[in-house]
Amino acid sequence: MTSTAAPETKAPLFGEEEKRIVLDPMLDQNPITLQVLGICSALAVTTRLDVSIVMGISVIAVMAMANVAISLLRNLIPSKIRIIVQLVVVSGAVIIVDQVLRAYAFDLAKQLGVFISLIITNCIVMGRLEAFAMANPPWRSLLDGIGNGLGYAWIICVVGAFREIFGSGKLLGFQVIPDAMYEAGYVNNGLMVLAPGAFILLGVIVWVLRWIRGYTEN
């Protein structure tokens, strides 16, 4: 865990430590594959790549905003009510994202529906606030938020891309599996558009990533 307070020296703006903060959650500390957090939305919204991308961006935005806000307030927040303060800040950030999506991406907002609001309950967000932003300065917290958001986003985008290709033969709405294949008897895999399809894919991704990184459960 990266919960140790960083010393406030004249560190470079983007040195080794910062790079680690952003890159660690991509693979070694990936919130989905290693920590198995945020699975619910990863299963629910990944039927298509475009929806996954918007969901990923939303989570990145929420995490960046919430991490910075909590980091700025970290010395003022009474520890008795810190969880509820974090919840208020996260809810505020999620409502901002939801309102912006409704104004500028109405169709996608409609498809994501309740799952945007449910970012509030995404364990990744609360986990990073509690483990990182409460103990680190704003700049690093921003990087941590973006890093973990990206770690979540790229996994759901991979799942979304697979599900869209094999579930409906398209990618971002464009047909990628040629008509000739369908004429030859190929059919879309209906399982892929349902939640169990995502579950299986996610399991495979977790396995592959853990195998590549040589991770073992203790």
Add this chain to the structure above:
Amino acid sequence: MNTNSNSYVMTFAVILCVVVSSVLALLATVLKPTQEAAAEFDRQKNVMMAAGLIERGDPRTREELEKLYADRVEQVVVDTVEGVIVKGDVDALNAAAAEKDEAQANRYRAIETAMTEDGKVDAIILPVSGKGLWSTCYGYLALAGDKNTVKGIQFYKHGETPGLGGEIENANWTAMWKGKKILNDAGELVSVTVKKGAVDPAKPNEKKHFVDGLAGATITSNGVSKFVLRDLKALGTYLQKK
């Protein structure tokens, strides 16, 4: 400073709530016009989808689609008592009617007509809305120029369970409505009913006036049958007038 004293905790909580709610209120106010425009555009798209003017996921830009709506779709007001189209604003007409007689507060109803390129009535699009299981469902039912054959149905807003009642949005299901008749052979208004289970194509009556039920969504299905009938009946005089 003791950040754990009761007074500090209270003050902190109050200030935080006020700040967060002000930010949200400001944002909501600023974004409201854009959101309303987006919702109106979505409604227009659904009207055109119900009328068969466009397909779901039409690749044209928003400007082109808004122009298409402005060119081809016309909002008209129906006098439900006389069964004729009248001129004027629906709210003003209803208010005037209600002043004379309370019971006539809903005498006038706004509907939309889609024109062919040479200006003939191609479809009559009626708003339908009512209770499903959890929520009020809002949609459009389009009838062909004969005021009898269903051209399409679209739901654009509802809060039904995704995968069950939420399937009222499913294109495969709404496609079943196409070609159904709302009037029986005697010319009476019977509407289209969502059946429990599948329609038996061997029975001519079912084939004409029924569509398959949604599996696992009996209450939503019944709700749709009920409010479609009710909204059609409200316009009955107009629809049965040849």
